Amino acid sequence: MESVMKGKTITLSIALFAISICAFSQDPGQRMKEAEELYQKGDYFNAAELYKSLYKEGYRSDNLLFNTGNACFKAADYGNAILYYERAALLDPASEDINYNLQIARTKITDRFDEIPELFFIRWFDFLSLLKSTNQWATIAMVLFILAMAFIVLFLFAPAGRYKYPSFWSGIAAVILSGITLIFAIRSNNLVNHNKEAIVICSEVVGKSSPGDTGKDLFVIHSGAKVVVLQRLGDFSEIALPDGNKGWTSAKCIEKI
């Protein structure tokens, strides 16, 4: 009797699981629409949850991240709003809307750090490398490299005359461009996929002098603050504040961009 019951329970749970999977993995476009409707109705919390679930399943789009940030913002979750705006800005650094909303969200947070702006050429370099995705840059680099090889062959065997020198200089230029685009690809990859910067998403986080609860409290930061993650040890991360102070915090409370 009991085994029958157990069997039934298992079947039931499998069926439920299947249903939930079906419900969950429905067409992402449809869920996007649903989240949009929730947002327009003013149910910001659930809209944000739906958007976040899409993100967590691996869907990426600057608009998706922008909308996620907006929903979090309207649900007064400024930490997550900044997190998603920052992520969106990595996918589309030139978007004026994303940067505007990010600025507004930053006015809502508690902590104020005097952030030292990066050198202009690093800023430009990062901006350029984010204009295209890392894989686009990588493809461009590859095409340019193959082109450069072709130019070199042409240069080596073309009879002296019209093609000799143009193909030489084109080959050199293609090699240099290929190298630059490869650097862009690597930089873009580092910024998007291996960003060391993280945003505090808990409302308050205490920075301690050592990982664990025994450490001395060094500082308190609040949601939305941007920190740099230096290393991770178990459930604790060592973070550096924009002003250079370092401390250990719970890894659950910060999320990498």
Added chain:
Amino acid sequence: MTKKYLLFLVSLLLTCSVMGQATAIEINAPESVTAGTGFRIVYTVNETSGKFLAPRFDESFSVNGPSISTSHSTQWINGNMSSTSSTTYMFFVVAQKEGTFTIPPAQYAMKNATVSSASLTINVSNSQSSASGGGVSTSSGQRQSSSGEEVYLRFILSSDQVYVGQPVEVKLKIFTRRQISNPGTGISYPDFKGFLKKDIKIPQLQSLENETINGVQYGTGILDKFLLYPQMPGDIKIDRAQMQILVQEKNDFDDPFFGGSIFSNMVNTPRTISTLPVNIHVKPLPSPQPAGFSGAVGKFEMTSSISKDNVQVNDAVTYTVTLSGSGNIGLAGVPVFEVPASIEKYDPKVTANAEGNTGNKTYEFLLIPRHSGDFVIPGIDYVCFDIASGKYVTLKTPSKKITVVPGNGTSETSQPAATSTDKEDVKYLGQDIRFIKTGSYKLAMIKPSKVENTAYYLTYLLALVLTACVIVAIRQYLRMNSDNDLTRNRKAAQVAGKRLKKAQDCLKAKDYTTMHEEIAKAIWGYLSDKLIIPLSELTIDNCVSVLSDRNVPAETVSEFKSIINSCEYSRFAPSSGNDSPEEIYGRSERLIGVLENIL
């Protein structure tokens, strides 16, 4: 009094006639009492002539009395008269300590005999209400002297469990069993720390009301009344309030016959009476407080009205908001609402009409529309704390519409919208984030990064290797080709020699046409091999330019030209040869020899 006295005499006479009846003392007393609470012990004797000897009460009892009353009844039944009479001695006792006490027998002494009552056991249990915070406690304070419990003050609280801001109505009440004079003057209150006190006017105390507390009759009256608004959470103690009072006291003159009250000598003595300290438990308002909480605690209603809904530009409109109900209405905050930017809002005129903790409060906002149009004054959301449910509630008023029509000519100048050349800066009313991106956009799945993939770099290597292979292959091919040329170059003279040999044979056979052909072939073939020019591209001009490039002397080049020309001529016009075939053959031989030396 005289009536009572007469009656007493009559009863004396009557008792004589019923002397045969046995005398006994009955006791009426509770078995168990609470410490600090008054109770009665009543001894009833069915005799009136003797003397009652009160028992010795334990020292921890405070005893008042006895008060004495006598009763007689006479019956005539079928001509037989039966008469009974009894005396009742009533003691008011307050047990001060807990424990079990035995009261010894009371005795009744008559002319010829003495009767005793039974002894009495009373169980005094611990007092439960003696120090309870509730001001309603009417128990006599244990610490007070026996005379203190005859006259005392108490705070009567409407509630002793309140929220911050919830008003507590406090009455100062006097309890007395004595005649008192000048009550209600000279009250000294403690400082109500942690409270905001608001007095309520009540009429002067005229007469005391009778009230029985634990079987004891008191004259009571309310001396003062006020509201306390707690300002902070916690257990807050209110200290004693004191009052000077004149109490009529008798000189103790124990008249066992008539009780104390008849012939006692009354004296007014000043006395200080005080209340017991009471505790009020002030609960904090639940956290978190919602945004826009007005500070109002209680039960409220809110209504709003507008004086006109159709006005001219610059005409004032009064927007009235009325808050009514019970609670800390005097401390309730001003309702907040936003008006359209074209309407000017002024600070409200506040009229409070609150008696005690109920009443209403009116806020009159003056609104002046500065532009014409249809405007909506949004409703007010007023958050207050409802004590009954222990929750925050939001009072809502509906939004109001105003239609503003352009004023007549006089007010035109202050209405810059239509005709005036004055321009206004764009008004920025607020800041918000930009709206979400709607419509369908492409959602891409996250892809593995190419730059982290070794295959990507292997592709580079592959491209390099391929290029290298291509280069090597082309090199090889070219080398092979150049090897061919070299052989031909080397064997050029030999090949030309063979052709010339044939030409010589033809010369001997006098076949001049074939000879010229052979000579031309020999020279062209030689140049083709020597200069590595394909036969198809071979022309005289071509050869001349290449030969000049290779520093061949001009006379040799012209010699080459003239031989070729001669050969061509003689091939097509054999008879008109200006040079003999032998000469041409000889010159060809020499030319090839010269070229062989140079090239």
